[in-house]
Amino acid sequence: MSFKSAFTLTSLFAVTLSVAAPARAQTTFVDRPAELRSGTCASPGEVVTSLANLVITAGDPQGQLGATPVEQSGTVVPFAISDFLAADHAVVVQQSALESTVVVACGEIGGALNPDGTLAVGMRGMSESGLSGVAYFTPIDTFQNTLVTILLVGDGGTTTVAVVDTTVAAGDTAMAGDDTTVVAETGAAPR
Structure with missing residues (x-):
């Protein structure tokens, strides 16, 4: 086998391996403000208290690469259910x-309490966001x-996942934010 043929074969093999390697899913940056408001989704009233922004947890994906990303937030508020x-x-x-007038998800607070008080x-979803989910008290x-x-999760029509080139070093991807619980401070009472 000539040197040129061996080089071409090696190059094709390397290209085939790099194309066949699965792309790692990395979540895009999400930072959505959330609030508890008086009123309903059709007619929201005043802000009772702000909640921690929803983010997609940053870090290296674990498990199945096709898992649906979850936007999440946790906030302790000084009110009883x-x-x-x-x-x-x-x-x-x-x-x-920047787009605080565009509501992408809403849920009226009501329903039967679970035996443990939750x-x-x-x-x-609102504004054709394709998002839906649960608020848990x-x-x-x-x-x-x-x-x-x-x-919150997307219905598959939203762009919450991007493919990242496998040649990018682990520490070189953008981080979505910290997964933290925020304690809201407010003196307002729910209306």
């Missing part, structure tokens, strides 16, 4: 801080505070 059930309230998620509220500190957890 009963405060939100006493009048109309809604969980509102906006497109971004409440699950369905979140429906967990009483803490002898029911005086509440952990509000929001979990």
Whole structure:
């Protein structure tokens, strides 16, 4: 075999391996503001309290590469669940801080309490976002505070996943944000 043929064969083999290697899924940057508001999704009122922004947890993907990314937020608020059930309230998620007038998901707070005192509220997509999910209210500190957890997923029509070239070093990808629980400070009472 000539040197040229061997070089061509080696090059083709290397190209085939690089094309056949699976691309790693890396989530895109998501940073969506969320709020608890008086009113309903059709007619949202004043902000009762801000919640931690929704993010997709940064880091190296684990498990199946085709897993659906989840936008998530967790915030402890200084209200009992009963405060939100006493009048109309809604969980509102906006497109971004720059597009705060565009609501991408909303859920009216209501429903049957679970035996442990928790409440699950369905979140429906708005503004053709393709997002849906759950807001989960967990009483803490002898029911005086509440952990509000929001979990949203896209319907597959949204662009929440991008393919990253496998030649990029592990530390060179953009990070989506920290997975943190934020304690909201507010003096306002739910309306």
